[in-house]
Amino acid sequence: MGSHIGGDELAVSNPTRAAQEISQTIFSLDLGGISTVILNGYDAIKECLYHQSEVFADRPSLPLFQKMTKMGGLLNCKYGSGWIEHRKLALNSFRYFGNGEKMFQRISEECMFFCDAIDMHKGKPFNPKHLVTNAVSNVTNLIIFGQRFTYDDRDFQHMIEIFSENVELAASAWAFLYNAFPWLEYLPFGKHQRLFRNATKVYDFLLQIIERFTQGRVQYSPRHYIDAYLDEMEQIANDKAASFSRENLIFSVGELIIAGTETTTNTLRWAMLYLALYPSIQEKVHREIDSVLNGRAPTMEDKQRMPYVEAVLHEVLRFCNIVPLGIFRATSQDAVVRGYTIPRGTMVITNLYSVHFDEKYWREPAVFCPERFLDNNGNFVRRDAFVPFSVGRRHCLGEQLARMEMFLFFTTLFQRFHLQFPQGSVPSLRSKLGMTLQPLPYSICAIRRQR
Template sequence: MVSIKRLISLFSVSWEQTLICLGSLVITLFILLVIRQLVKQRRPRGFPPGPTPLPIIGNILSLKCLAGEWINDEYCYFIIQIFSLDLGGVSTVILNGYDAIKECLYHQSEVFADRPSLPLFQKMTKMGGIVHPNMKVLTLFIPPHILLNLYISEECLFFLDAIDQHQGKPFNPKHLVTNAVSNITNLIIFGQRFTYDDSDFQHMIEIFSENVELAASGWAFLYNAFPWMEYVPFGKHQKLFRNANEVYDFLLQIIKRFSQDRVPQSPQHYIDAYLDEMEQSATDKATSFSQDNLIFSVGELIIAGTETTTNCLRWAMLYITLYPRIQEKVQMEIDCILNGRPSALEDKQGMPYVEAVLHEVLRLCNVVPLGIFRATSQDAVVRGYTIPKGTMVITNLYSVHFDEKYWSNPSIFWPERFLGCNGKFVRHEAFLPFSIGKRHCLGEQLARLEMFLFFTTLLQRFHLQFPEGFIPSLSPKLGMTLQPRPYSICAIRRQQ
């Protein structure tokens, strides 16, 4: 009996010591990880200054300042031309104002053309997508302007007829605008448009839009800093991953559907051409053509071809409804030039006021306020500061369009700033909604054409007004893109 009690006593002591040792080990490891993270957060010699980072998470909470929401004494950093942020151990340089961005993206275009290697991007796309050699496949199926004009003009009729069904009663235009714009990209990718009541496609577009918002959340940046967060069962990053998996499965099925009747080497759309290239390079171990990359490419094309242009048009409709006098001037110019016929690409030159309005929408709304994230391909020197190779670089395009050196009263919606004394359209140097340099937006020309044709066709047929008593909000929803908050309008048939 005594020996048994003594054994239990020894076991208890041993167990307590084991727990103490394990606890000490966990605390020690935690302290070492914290020290390692703090060392990572130290700015390199000659690096641009910035706000003091918080331990571990750095300046992630300061990201919303880049969209003009200043936080106390941090304001001083967000009005200088170059500074740095620590995004959970990811050293990032922010370029503010037109002069600094032009110096880097235009004069040092090659140096600032890399894509940052972020864990979130790697997980979501495996670094695939349209940036790889399959870009040449896409160029085969970008129609000439004449055919694009036809695609968009035909979609405009579906768009107007769908609006007509509301018979002047209030409706939220987001759904219809998103469908109309995405169908132009769908014609290129699939060779076919989707009807506005296709619930599966609608659901996918909603998920895409949600992920664009989630990708700019604090959780996403925390994941970039701590990839092991993938195993944390809660947080917005998990919603992001669930959405991505759902979209992946949907795109896989839709790609299979549109490739069923494929004739090899006789491509009818982007998917056919990609599969041709994939088969030809099947024996090349270094090829980037694969089924996964096809799915990621299609997803990127749909997002790029839908999200930004949709939000631009929604902002344009919001502002043109908010300012009836400007809407009246736009419609007078449209009526004068078109005289009842459909709008076309060549009409842009004859509509300087319409062009001015659309440019002012792009300037003021800053749909992609931080542009495309970049990384330095080699060590760089900017304004006397040293930026090491591989540093992530964010171009604050929002700051360009509110740079008082180039824009008077930049917070005011004033299309006339794009008109000369003779009433002709005037280009502004510090107008960069599509960025500049080697990685500027590849879809710029398509986006401009879509905006012009949808906008002029809409206002040719309808007068837009808000429902009685409705007060719209001009405060955007923050994300990778800035989209207007939901609003309703009434589209009244015009008497021409």
């Protein structure tokens, strides 16, 4: 398969235009000996991930992830019975522990803790990253551990910081070099060594915390994901082919914390930044929230009555491309796409940036415009070429929970506060590159609204 790439300077100086140039192509390249195919544009990604979902459901056997998780756990697990077992358990846990009135109440309580912590800054400038990260991670913690952690729990906060750093390091040049030349492991320097040290720290911490939260466990009466996992382990204790193990439990817990924290956290941080940048959009959000809620706390039933809030959240997800290249996949068998043969085991990168900035589906895609998700009557409209949670068998298993979190945190935040930048200070809109795109650190003022 020949490459359709051209113009490296174009990609660096104008990534939006570059994405448009290659928006309908499928091309291959060699990443240090790793055969790779990049899918661009909604049509190509849908054809592969949706219509051939099983074929494109594998994970590449990258040396980095072999070293860190032995291709076990949940997110990096190779396609097969082990992945099916782990995903089924995770989905059931999210449905059982992550839905219902009780979970809604606990998320609403977390929203209050979050806003109360913001209120302590008394309208003065602060960096929201720490508070947003802690609040969002606590929702996932409720499913995994059955309880939240306070915002001053130093051990847990340190672990979250390490997770965040590893998300950046895993997409660094050193990580790509390590995948191409695994012998770099023997060099005493390089960011990959920090990545490995961090992974060891997290593994040890998770081992301790899992032991803590399994105290008082009653078999087959699970209180949270960890209990449910141990029940599965004991049920198949004599099955040597089963994939449930203590080690895979630790890997799975770590992956669920990262996946449940990074994307939603960065979505909310971008939302805060852009609404402070565009006061007219923020004012429309305030008006809709006030008219629907009339001072009471939001419920999930209100979601259908807030089309503009929904439009803003969707535009943030589209425009900011939180996971621009998705999570790398691999073909589980030979595939044929548009006349090209993609061999089994080929790494597949889905360029979601090319989908969300494709002029075939989006008018003026480089403009931040929530109205693109509204019809002429102001009703919310779903768009096909909107895939921030990916599609196919490996699509985000926590999508429903993430959508609930984003709506409740966003609505509660803007019901109580007006956001603005410190006088004379407008932050950079450039993103910090990693496996996810997060805004560069910024300060913001949250002014208590008078209603």
